[in-house]
Amino acid sequence: MERVExxxxxxxxxxxxxxxxxxxxxxxxxxxxxxxxPHDMGATSGDTRITRQAIGESGPYVPxxxxxxxxxxxxxxxxxxxxxTITGGLIMQPAASRAGQHGVQDFVSRTIxxxxxxxxxxxxxxxxxxxxxxxxxxxxEDHRAYYEPGAGFVRPEAAVRSQVELAGRLGAVIRRxxxxxxxxDDGSGVEVRTGRSTYNADHAVLATGPWLPxxxxxxxxxxxxxxxxxxxxWFDIEEGFAGFTSNRFxxxxxxxxxxxxxxxxxxxxxxxxxxxxxxxEQYLAxxxxxxxxxxxxxxxxxxxxxxxxxxxxxxxSARCVxxxxxxxxxxxxxxxxxxxxxxxxxxxLVSSCSxxxxxxxxAIGEAVSQQLTTGSSTNDLSPFGLGRFxxxxxxxxxxxx
Numbered sequence: 001m002e003r004v005e006x007x008x009x010x011x012x013x014x015x016x017x018x019x020x021x022x023x024x025x026x027x028x029x030x031x032x033x034x035x036x037x038p039h040d041m042g043a044t045s046g047d048t049r050i051t052r053q054a055i056g057e058s059g060p061y062v063p064x065x066x067x068x069x070x071x072x073x074x075x076x077x078x079x080x081x082x083x084x085t086i087t088g089g090l091i092m093q094p095a096a097s098r099a100g101q102h103g104v105q106d107f108v109s110r111t112i113x114x115x116x117x118x119x120x121x122x123x124x125x126x127x128x129x130x131x132x133x134x135x136x137x138x139x140x141e142d143h144r145a146y147y148e149p150g151a152g153f154v155r156p157e158a159a160v161r162s163q164v165e166l167a168g169r170l171g172a173v174i175r176r177x178x179x180x181x182x183x184x185d186d187g188s189g190v191e192v193r194t195g196r197s198t199y200n201a202d203h204a205v206l207a208t209g210p211w212l213p214x215x216x217x218x219x220x221x222x223x224x225x226x227x228x229x230x231x232x233x234w235f236d237i238e239e240g241f242a243g244f245t246s247n248r249f250x251x252x253x254x255x256x257x258x259x260x261x262x263x264x265x266x267x268x269x270x271x272x273x274x275x276x277x278x279x280x281e282q283y284l285a286x287x288x289x290x291x292x293x294x295x296x297x298x299x300x301x302x303x304x305x306x307x308x309x310x311x312x313x314x315x316x317s318a319r320c321v322x323x324x325x326x327x328x329x330x331x332x333x334x335x336x337x338x339x340x341x342x343x344x345x346x347x348x349l350v351s352s353c354s355x356x357x358x359x360x361x362x363a364i365g366e367a368v369s370q371q372l373t374t375g376s377s378t379n380d381l382s383p384f385g386l387g388r389f390x391x392x393x394x395x396x397x398x399x400x401x
Contacts, residue, residue, distance in 0.1 A: 001030070001173065001197075001199065003189075003200040003201060003202075004028040004029060004030045004173070004199070004200075004201045004202075005022075005027050005028045005029065005201060005202050005203065006022055006027055006028075006029045006030070006201055006202065006203045006204070006205060006372060007029070007030045007031075007032065007190065007192050007199055007201040007203075007204045007205070008022070008029060008030070008031045008032070008204075008205045008207060009032050009033075009180050009183065009192065009204060009205065009206050009207065009208055009215070010032075010033060010042075010206065010207040010208035010209060010211070010212075010351075011031050011032075011033040011037040011160065011164055011174070011207075012033075012037065012038075012042045012043065012044040012160060012207065012208075012209055013043065013044045013156065013159075013160065013209075013353065013357060013358045013361035014207040014209075014350045014351065014353070014357070014361050014364055014365060014368075015031065015033070015205070015207035015208070015350070016031075016037060016159070016160045016163040016164050016167070016361075016365070017163055017361050017362050017364060017365020017366070018205055018207060018350060018364075018365040018368050018369055019031040019163065019164065019167045019172055019174075019365075020163035020164070020166050020167040020170075020172075020365060021365045021366045021368070021369035021370075022167075022172070022369045022372070022373070023166070023167040023168075023170035023171055023172040024166075024167075024170055024369075025369060025373055026171075027369070027372075027373060028171070029167070029172045029173070030172070030173045030174075030175065030199060030201065031164065031167060031172055031173070031174050031175065032175040032178050032180055032192070032194065032199075033175070033176055033177075033178070034177070034178065034179045034180065034208075034211065035176070035177060036176040036177050037160050037161070037164055037176070038156070038157035038158075038160040038161050038164075040324065040326065041289075042208075042209040042210055042211070042289075042326075042327060043209050043210065043326055043327050043328060043329065043353060043357075043358075044156045044157070044160055044209075044358065045156060045157060045324070045326055046156065046232045046277075046324065046326055047155065047156075047157070047269070047270075047277070048153040048154070048155060048156075048266045048269065048277060049153060049154050049155075049156050049358040049359060050089065050151070050152075050153055050251045050253070050264060050266070050359065051065060051068070051069070051084070051151060051152055051153060051154050051251075051358075051359035052065070052089050052091075052111075052148055052151040052251075052359065053065055053066060053069070053115075053118075053120045053148060053150050053151060054111050054112070054114040054115035054118065054120045054122060054146070054148060055111070055114055056091075056100070056104060056107045056108070056110035056111035056114060057102045057103070057104055057110075057334065057335075057356060058104075058335065058383070059114060059117065059118075060380065060383040060384075061360060062114060062117075062118050062120075063363075063379050063380075064360040064363040064364060064367075064379055065359050065360050065363070066118075066363075067362070067363035067366065067378070067379060068359060068360055068361065068362040068363040069084060069150075071362035071363060071366065072084040072154060072159065072362060075159070075162050075163065075166065075362075078166065079162045079165070079166065081158050081159075081161075081162045082155065082158065083154055083155055083158055083159050083162065084152060084153075084154050085152045085153055085154075085155075085246060085269075086149075086150060086151070086152040087151070087152045087153065087246045087247075087249070087250050087251055087266075087267055088147065088148065088149050088150075088151055088152070088250040088251075089147070089148045089150075089151025089152065089250050089251045089252065089253075090130070090134065090145060090146070090147050090250045090251075090252045090253075091107065091108055091111055091145065091146045091147075091148075091252070091253045091254075091255075092108065092130065092137075092143045092144065092145035092146070092252070092253075092254055092255070093107065093108050093143060093144060093145075093254070093255035093256065094141055094142070094143055094144075094255075094256065095127075095141070095142040095143055095144050096142075097255065097257075099255050099257065099261075100255070101253075101255065101262060101281070102334040102354065102355060102356055103333050103334035103335070104334075107253075107255060108144045108145065108146050108255075109144075111146045112124060112146050115146070115148065120148065120150065121148070121149055121150060122146060122147060122148045122149075123146075123147040123148075123149075124144075124145060124146060124147070125145050125147055126142075126145075127139055127141075127142045127143050127145075130143060130145055134249070134250070135243070135314065136240070136243055136244060136249060136313060136314055136315060137252075137254070137312065137313065137314070138311060138312055138313070138314050140311075147250070151250070151251055152251060153251050153266055153267075153269075154358060154359060156358055159358075159361075159362070163362075163365075175194075175196075178194050178195065178196055179194055179195045180192055180193070180194050180208075180215065181193055181194060181195060182215075183204050183206065183215055183344075183347060185204075185341075185343075185344035185345065185346045185347050187345075187346075188346075189201060189202050189203070189346055190202075190203065190204040190344075190346050190347060192204060202346065203346050203347070203348065203372055204346065204347045204348070205347075205348045205350055205368065205372075206341070206347060206348070206349050206350065206351065207350040207351055208351065209327065209329050209351055209352060209353070210227050210288075210289040210292075210327040210329050210352075211289045212225060212329065212349070212351050212352065213225055213288075213289075214289075216341070216349075218341070218342060218343065220342075221341065221342065221349075221386065224331050224332060224337070224389060225329050225330070225331065225337075225351075225352055226286050226329070226330050226331075227286055227287050227288055227289060227292070227327055227328070227329050227330075228281075228282060228283055228285070228286060228287070228327070228328045228330060228355075229282075229285070229287050229292050229293065229325055229326075229327060230279065230280075230281055230282065230325065230326050230327070230328055230355075231279065231296050231300060231304070231323060231324070231325050231326075232277060232279045232323060232324050232325075232326065233277070233278055233279060233296075233301060233304055233305075233320055233323045234270075234274065234275030234276065234277050234278075234320065234321040234322045234323065235275055235276055235278060235305065235309060235313075235316045235317065235318070235319065235320055235321065236275050236316065236317045236319040236320070236321055237268060237272065237275065237276055237315055237316060237317075238315055238316060238317035239315045240314070240315040241268065241272045241315075243315070244267055244268040244276055244315070245267055245268055246267040246268075246269060248267075249267040249268070250267070251264075251265070251266050251267070252264060252265055254312070256312070261280070261308075262280060262281070263278055263279065263280050263308045263309070263312070264278070264279055264280070265277055265278040265279065265313075273321070274321065275320070275321030275322065276313075276316060278304075278308070278309060278313065278316075280304065280308055281328070281355060283330065287327075289327060292325065292327055293325065294324075294325055295325070296323035296324060296325055300323070301320040301323055302318065305318045305320070306318075328352075328353075328354065328355040329351060329352030329353065329354070330352060330354045330355060331352060331354050332389070333388070334354045334355070334356075335354060335383070335384060335388075336351075336352065336353060336354060336357060336360075336364075336384040337349050337350075337351060337352060337384060337385075337386060338350050338364065338368065338381045338384040338385070339384065339385045339386045339387075342386065348368065348372070349386075350364065350368055363379055364381075366378070366379075367379045367381050368381070
C-alpha cells in the first residue's frame with residue numbers, strides 16, 4: 001500500500017483511540033493488531049472498567065478523564081453504542097489506615113483533595129451513612145470514604161470496537177491478525193515489517209501494552225515495563241440481587257488492609273445469573289505476555305473469596321460464575337509512558353497504562369493525535385515523559401527538531 005502518515009501498532013485502549021482521533025482529523029493512518037480487536041490478549045477486556053473523575057493518583061490525570069467522558073458520549077451519539085454508565089463511585093478505607101494504591105499513599109484523602117482542587121461534586125460519608133446507603137458492604141470498623149456521583153464504568157470492548165469501526169469509516173486502514181515483527185526508524189520516517197508485508201509511514205505509534213517489550217530494542221526502556229497477571233471474578237449473587245443493580249449499587253474501591261490490600265467492583269450488569277464482578281490487584285509475581293497463565297484455577301477463586309469477599313460483601317456466595325485473567329503493564333512509579341522512543345524520533349510510545357489507564361484512554365488518543373499533527377495538544381502529556389526516569393528524552397510536548 002502507499003506510504004501513510006501514521007502507523008498505529010496495537011489497537012487496544014490507547015491504540016484504538018489514537019487511530020480513531022487521527023482518522024477524525026483526516027490523517028492517513030494504518031492501524032495494525034496481532035489479534036482481532038477487541039480481544040482478551042492484553043489489558044482491554046473484562047466487560048467493565050471503573051471511571052472516576054477525581055483521580056487520587058495524580059492531578060494531571062483529572063483533565064484526561066473529564067475529556068474522556070465527553071468523548072465517550074460523542075461516540076455513543078455517533079454509533080448508538082452503550083459505553084459509559086454513571087452509577088456513582090465509592091472509595092473507602094479504615095479510618096486509621098493511610099494505605100494507598102498505584103504508588104500513592106492515603107488514597108481516600110488524595111482523592112478528596114483532587115475533587116476539591118478541580119471542583120468535582122462529591123461527598124465524604126461517615127461509616128453510619130455508608131451502612132445506611134449501601135448495606136451490601138459489611139463494615140465492622142470505622143471507615144473514611146469518598147463518594148462521587150459522577151463516577152461509573154466504561155465498557156472496554158465496546159469502546160475499542162466503536163473506535164476501530166469509526167476509524168475505518170473515516171478512511172483508516174485496519175489490519176487485523178497481523179503480527180508486527182520490526183519497527184525501524186530511518187531518520188526520515190519508519191518502516192514497519194509484519195508477517196505479511198512491509199509498510200512505510202512518517203511516524204509510528206507503539207501501543208501494544210503487554211507486548212511492547214517485544215518491539216523495543218532499548219533495554220533501558222523495556223526494563224521499565226513489568227507485566228503482572230491480574231484475575232477478575234464474577235461471584236454468584238445468592239440473595240438481594242435488586243440491591244446490586246446499577247441504579248442502587250456503585251462502582252467501588254475498598255482498601256481494607258494496612259499494606260494496601262484492596263478489592264474493587266461493579267454493579268451487576270448481566271442479570272441475576274451473571275454474578276457480581278469483584279477483583280483485586282497483585283504486584284508481586286511478574287510474567288510476560290507469552291508466558292502469562294490465561295486460565296484461572298479453582299484454588300485461586302476460593303482463595304479470593306475467603307481472603308477478600310467473605311465477611312465483606314453481603315449476599316455473595318463462594319460460587320464463581322466465571323473468572324478471567326488480564327495483564328497490567330506497570331512502570332516503576334505507576335504512571336503512564338507517552339513519549340518519543342529514545343533514538344527513534346519518529347516513533348512514539350503510548351504505553352503502559354499501569355493498571356489505571358482505560359478511563360483516560362479516549363482523551364489520550366485525542367492528545368497524542370493532536371501532538372502528531374499540530375505539535376501541541378489541549379491536554380498536557382509532558383508528565384508522562386521518559387525524562388522522569390532520568391533518561392535524556394524529548395517529550396511530545398517539546399518542539400520538533
